[in-house]
Amino acid sequence: MERKARAFWLRAPGHGEIRDVVLPEPGDDDVVVRTLCSGVSRGTESTVFRGGVPESQHAAMRAPFQDGDFPGPVKYGYLNVGLVEGGPARLLGRTVFCLYPHQTRYVVPASAVTPVPDGVPAGRAILAGTVETAVNAVWDAAPLLGDRIAVIGAGMVGASVAAVLARYPAVRVQLVDADPGRAAVAHALGVDFALPADALGDCDLVVHASATEAGLARSLELLAPEGTVLELSWYGDRRISVPLGEAFHSGRLVLRSSQVGMVSAARRSRRTFADRLALSLYLLADPAFDALVTGECAFEELPRVLAGIAGGEVPGLCHRVLYGPVAEPAGS
Secondary structure: OOOEEEEEEEEEOOEEEEEEEEOOOOOOOEEEEEEEEEEEOHHHHHHHHOOOOOHHHOOOOOOOOOEEOOOOOEEOOOOEEEEEEEOOOOOOOOEEEEOOOOEOEEEEEHHHEEEOOOOOOHHHHOOHHHHHHHHHHHHHHOOOOOOEEEEEOOOHHHHHHHHHHOOOOOOEEEEEOOOHHHHHHHHHHOOEEEOHHHOOOOEEEEEEOOOOHHHHHHHHHOEEEEEEEEEOOOOOOOOOOOOOOOHHHHOOOEEEEOOOOOOOOOOOOOOOHHHHHHHHHHHOOOHHHHHHEEEEEEHHHHHHHHHHHHHOOOOOOEEEEEOOHHHOOOOO
């Protein structure tokens, strides 16, 4: 019998829909996964939803199991947690994380899923892709014992970076955001919070994740001489200006990028993508990360909710998508 599922597709920029899809016949080394929940990666998926991926980045921005092409129709997403219903015995019945779009069931190679540790609930495990970005950023940043660090932008990525950095010994970590409401998130993660005007300066390292010109300018202002700004923001098709006057040259300041698609060069010979993802799931045993999930919806509501997220009407951090029997098509 033909195995069917349902998936969220961006039909065209600004217009999402739920479609029936036919699953391929699984091979000997494949797994069949029934989705339990998925997460909306707010910044990236908003950019995709509004059609803001630059043509020059269409190949680089492809998700591992994306169907279609930018700007649409395209099936996009990469924060999926599900239950293995078919496949190798070692994975049967296991809860797994996969970089898969929003879809009720799917078939992927067994090597594409990572078992979720017993101490990590499925609803928190959707954050693994975001925490993976944070892990790679911290590997790129390579902070030293006692460093003074600011993280600007208390979104999903910035808050995750701050949470990881806060576990370093003897560092000063401050999460900075223009929204005073993000102080509660910082508190839950165990880090200090400040508004941009009140942020502590003389920083050895500033991680910028606000995706704003003002945030990047403030990042440079907070650096100590020879300090580094690690840029995590992705601006899509937007052009921004960078203030390279004032103390940029005299202070020998550094501005460098980090990108989750490639393992940090310092770790490349010893660590794999699988290592990074497994470490991220290990870190998610800490219930403090629950503070990053600030909304929920049913799978059927995703077209409406994603439009609201992309348009700014649905605020918050990670939005969790729940899947139930009603999401399955007839004959699946």
